Amino acid sequence: xxxxxxxxxxxxxxxxxxxxxxxxxxxxxxxxxxxxxxxxxxxxxxxxxxxxxxxxxxxxxxxxxxxxxxxxxxxxxxxxxxxxxxxxxxxxxxxxxxxxxxxxxxxxxxxxxxxxxxxxxxxxxxxxxxxxxxxxxxxxxxxxxxxxxxxxxxxxxxxxxxxxxxxxxxxxxxxxxxxxxxxxxxxxxxxxxxxxxxxxxxxxxxxxxxxxxxxxxxxxxxxxxxxxxxxxxxxxxxxxxxxxxxxxxxxxx
Numbered sequence: 072x073x074x075x076x077x078x079x080x081x082x083x084x085x086x087x088x089x090x091x092x093x094x095x096x097x098x099x100x101x102x103x104x105x106x107x108x109x110x111x112x113x114x115x116x117x118x119x120x121x122x123x124x125x126x127x128x129x130x131x132x133x134x135x136x137x138x139x140x141x142x143x144x145x146x147x148x149x150x151x152x153x154x155x156x157x158x159x160x161x162x163x164x165x166x167x168x169x170x171x172x173x174x175x176x177x178x179x180x181x182x183x184x185x186x187x188x189x190x191x192x193x194x195x196x197x198x199x200x201x202x203x204x205x206x207x208x209x210x211x212x213x214x215x216x217x218x219x220x221x222x223x224x225x226x227x228x229x230x231x232x233x234x235x236x237x238x239x240x241x242x243x244x245x246x247x248x249x250x251x252x253x254x255x256x257x258x259x260x261x262x263x264x265x266x267x268x269x270x271x272x273x274x275x276x277x278x279x280x281x282x283x284x285x286x287x288x289x290x291x292x293x294x295x296x297x298x299x300x301x302x303x304x305x306x307x308x309x310x311x312x313x314x315x316x317x318x319x320x321x322x323x324x
Contacts, residue, residue, distance in 0.1 A: 072153065073114045078175050084110060094180040095236065097222035100124055100171040111156040118178065119190070120148040121243060123206070123214050124171035143211045145204040145247065149196040150178060172218040176240065186237050193244055194301035195251055202302045204250055217243050255309040264296070264306060271295045 075081050078096050082089055086104035090096035100122075123145050148154070181187045190196065195204070206214065221239045224232050258264060275287050293300040 073110045074117060074151075075110075075114060076117045078118055078177060081116070081175065091225050093177075095176040095221075095225060096174075097218055097225065098173045098175065100169055100173060103173075113153065113155050115151050115153055116148060116175075117150050119150065119176050119196070120146075121174045121240075122146045122148075122171065123211060123218065124169050124173075143206040143208065145206055145211075145214065145250075146200060147193070147196045147198070147247070149190075172215060172222075174218055174221060174240070174243075181237070181240075184237065186241055189241060189244055193248070194305050195247060197299065197301045199299045199302070202299060204247060205254060206250065210246075210250055213246060214243060217246075251305070252309050255306045259306065259310060265310065267296060268292060268303075 075084065077093065078090050079093050082096070082098075085098075085102075087098060087102050123143075125143050178187070181190070195202075217239050221236050224236050224239070271292060272287065289304055290300045293303040296303060
């Protein structure tokens with residue numbers, strides 16, 4: 072696995088100009104050069120990335136699954152997550168990365184600041200890539216305006232620029248929480264997620280698996296539903312449901 076340690080390293084590898092600030096950068100996605108490089112087969116970053124993309128012609132592998140970016144999606148990457156990129160067979164390599172923006176910031180940029188704690192509370196940095204945030208056109212424009220504001224502030228050099236940038240990143244996280252909560256309600260309705268969960272639990276207890284493995288964990292249930300554990304937990308919180316293993320524990324004692 073290749074680890075991209077700094078934002079400057081990413082700029083160099085992607086053949087784009089060096090960042091104005093080594094700890095934070097906003098990149099226009101079409102500027103990224105996706106020419107073949109073994110680095111992209113298995114890699115990780117040592118910094119955070121928040122992306123808004125559309126029309127991506129390369130698929131990204133997260134863990135054991137491969138995903139393609141559709142129109143108007145937002146994704147979140149935390150340091151040291153494993154990724155790989157499979158380039159499209161299209162001859163038009165310049166457009167492989169699609170359109171949109173990427174915000175990158177190093178943990179050192181937020182160390183010891185309230186934003187560092189806020190990010191720790193944002194479970195969507197640990198979601199799988201198939202759980203990216205689908206944006207409406209209005210939502211996408213709201214986020215892109217903040218990205219553009221951050222890009223503008225990076226070029227400033229005064230006593231206010233960092234505080235303004237931090238407040239804008241914080242605003243992105245708040246918007247993302249709002250948008251995800253709306254998406255949870257849609258997913259619950261469209262995918263019948265809660266009914267699937269009930270069926271898994273009913274089967275688990277009917278087979279009396281508790282005698283062998285105990286109460287099913289959130290991780291087990293998420294694996295059965297093919298979603299990440301934190302995503303399932305957040306969906307249940309939004310639906311105001313108690314943790315199912317605890318509920319069934321009382322019923323089966």
